[in-house]
Amino acid sequence: MKSNKQRRLEIKNKRLKKAIKLLEVKTVHKILPQDSILANHEELKHNHTYHGFPEYYINISYTCRDCGLEEIWTARQQKWWYEVAKGNLYSCAVRCRGCRNKIYDTKIQQKQHMQEMAMIKPHPNEAFFKKLLNTEKLEQTT
Ligand SMILES: [Zn+2]
Structure with missing residues (x-):
């Protein structure tokens, strides 16, 4: 039969081991891949x-x-x-x-x-062509 004190110690140790394992897993992830x-x-x-x-x-x-x-x-x-x-x-x-x-x-x-x-x-006649284009557009819209 184990005493309560012994049992508590065992549980504590188990928890510590678990925590260390978790930490190790985390640090493994921190290791960077090559290049x-x-x-x-x-x-x-x-x-x-x-x-x-x-x-x-x-x-x-x-x-x-x-x-x-x-x-x-x-x-x-x-x-x-x-x-x-x-x-x-x-x-x-x-x-x-x-x-x-x-x-x-x-x-x-x-x-x-x-x-x-x-x-x-x-072009010297550019104004003329612009006018022509504008009148064409007007005809299309009407
Ligand atoms: Zn390519």
Whole structure:
């Protein structure tokens, strides 16, 4: 027969063991995967999220939306996108660098084209054509 004191001690020890086990589980989760980079939650405050901020970034592979190429979005790139460029936490990479560069180039070309068009002098008869177009519109509406 055990005394009450002994029993209480046993229960106490059991509880302690349980608590230590739980703590160990928590610390195991804290061990970071390879090639991961810790997230800085101070820099993520521009986001409003229900799920909380990520603890770390890890390399993610994705297929390009335009050409179907398999690419890797590195942890370092993610950290830059979310924390420096202040990207939305729910946004992620969808296009490879080649396709992104193509879009960038066409945008520059469009800008140049618009600037060139703005430099061109208006046609001497432009006022006449505008008038003509306006009267056409009026006829359509009536
Ligand atoms: Zn691509």
